[in-house]
Amino acid sequence: MTPPTFDASLWLIFVLVGLATTLPRASFIVLGSRVALPSLVQRALRYAPAAALAAIVVPDVLLVAGEFSPLNPKLAAAAAAAGAALLSRNPWLPFIAGMGVLLALRLGFGL
Amino acid sequence: MHTFSSPSFRAGAREGFRTFLPLSVGLIPWALVTGMSMVGIGMTPLQAMGMNVIVFAGTAQLGTLPLIAAGAPLWLIVATALALNLRFVIFSAAIAQGFRGHGSGARWFCGHLLTDGVFATCMAKMLETDDKNWRLGYYLAPSLWSWLLWQTFALTGVLAAGSIPKNWSLEFMATIALMVLLIPMAKMRPMLVAAAAGGATAVLLNGLPLKLGLFAAIFVGIGAGLAADHWQGRREGTA
Numbered sequence: 001m002t003p004p005t006f007d008a009s010l011w012l013i014f015v016l017v018g019l020a021t022t023l024p025r026a027s028f029i030v031l032g033s034r035v036a037l038p039s040l041v042q043r044a045l046r047y048a049p050a051a052a053l054a055a056i057v058v059p060d061v062l063l064v065a066g067e068f069s070p071l072n073p074k075l076a077a078a079a080a081a082a083g084a085a086l087l088s089r090n091p092w093l094p095f096i097a098g099m100g101v102l103l104a105l106r107l108g109f110g111l
Numbered sequence: 112m113h114t115f116s117s118p119s120f121r122a123g124a125r126e127g128f129r130t131f132l133p134l135s136v137g138l139i140p141w142a143l144v145t146g147m148s149m150v151g152i153g154m155t156p157l158q159a160m161g162m163n164v165i166v167f168a169g170t171a172q173l174g175t176l177p178l179i180a181a182g183a184p185l186w187l188i189v190a191t192a193l194a195l196n197l198r199f200v201i202f203s204a205a206i207a208q209g210f211r212g213h214g215s216g217a218r219w220f221c222g223h224l225l226t227d228g229v230f231a232t233c234m235a236k237m238l239e240t241d242d243k244n245w246r247l248g249y250y251l252a253p254s255l256w257s258w259l260l261w262q263t264f265a266l267t268g269v270l271a272a273g274s275i276p277k278n279w280s281l282e283f284m285a286t287i288a289l290m291v292l293l294i295p296m297a298k299m300r301p302m303l304v305a306a307a308a309g310g311a312t313a314v315l316l317n318g319l320p321l322k323l324g325l326f327a328a329i330f331v332g333i334g335a336g337l338a339a340d341h342w343q344g345r346r347e348g349t350a
Contacts, residue, residue, distance in 0.1 A: 014166060020189050103280070
């Protein structure tokens with residue numbers, strides 16, 4: 001038996017991330033029209049998902065072991081996936097293109 | 112149970128389901144990828160399905176996986192999930208009137224099930240229909256269908272991932288999924304500015320302890336998006 005990768009604190013993470021999902025979703029549905037958001041807050045909230053997604057994705061494809069590395073297999077794979085997402089409406093294609101390039105470079109060329 | 116057996120609830124449910132069914136196919140690749148990604152970072156099938164049931168949110172699940180895998184501190188994982196979910200505050204405010212006449216139990220349940228697809232599909236008719244039972248059926252049928260699809264195909268992904276070799280780098284599917292979510296957003300100029308600023312800040316501050324750079328990057332991105340929005344509005348105003 002290999003030791004477990006995660007301990008029981010993983011379930012605490014799930015519960016808190018679940019709360020961080022259900023509370024925003026239920027917020028105004030539960031409160032009704034008793035409260036209104038200021039318009040500046042509403043506009044600021046619109047940018048949070050794009051900022052957070054980019055902040056997770058960009059370092060993941062540009063950095064290798066914490067070092068800036070513009071020529072790495074993940075960046076090539078990300079470019080292929082982004083191209084597929086921009087050019088096609090097929091929901092599977094970005095995954096096929098991205099994973100195809102990544103596997104070809106890593107397994108085929110040993111990068 | 113009076114509500115659920117009423118003819119108008121059933122009529123609403125039928126119409127909501129019919130409207131949403133073709134769109135719901137789009138959930139399948141997401142659920143499969145999310146299932147495979149959770150196993151990809153080392154979760155057991157039980158842990159993966161536990162997360163899938165408790166969280167029930169593709170973006171928040173996929174977005175927190177890299178942080179969970181890296182052993183990031185709990186508060187940062189939760190803050191990131193909140194940032195990814197803040198759009199729901201706006202959706203929730205926009206659709207709230209559609210639940211007029213319903214009690215807080217139904218509202219909590221419906222709120223928990225709120226997804227981007229159901230919001231986009233159902234909001235308009237939810238607001239303009241008078242019959243409260245019809246509205247509830249119209250919302251719940253596609254929401255419960257989404258839930259069922261999400262759990263079924265995530266489980267399929269979880270089980271399929273076990274039979275795929277480790278060196279296939281399945282965890283990268285989460286990165287691709289997050290990119291595919293980001294690309295349509297970034298077609299709007301201020302969103303693109305928010306994403307570029309957030310991404311650049313995250314790379315520059317990557318060396319900070321506790322992944323604090325990610326937290327800072329989200330704020331910088333929001334600020335840059337707001338600034339671009341303001342600047343664009345002024346230019347359009349003077350043109």
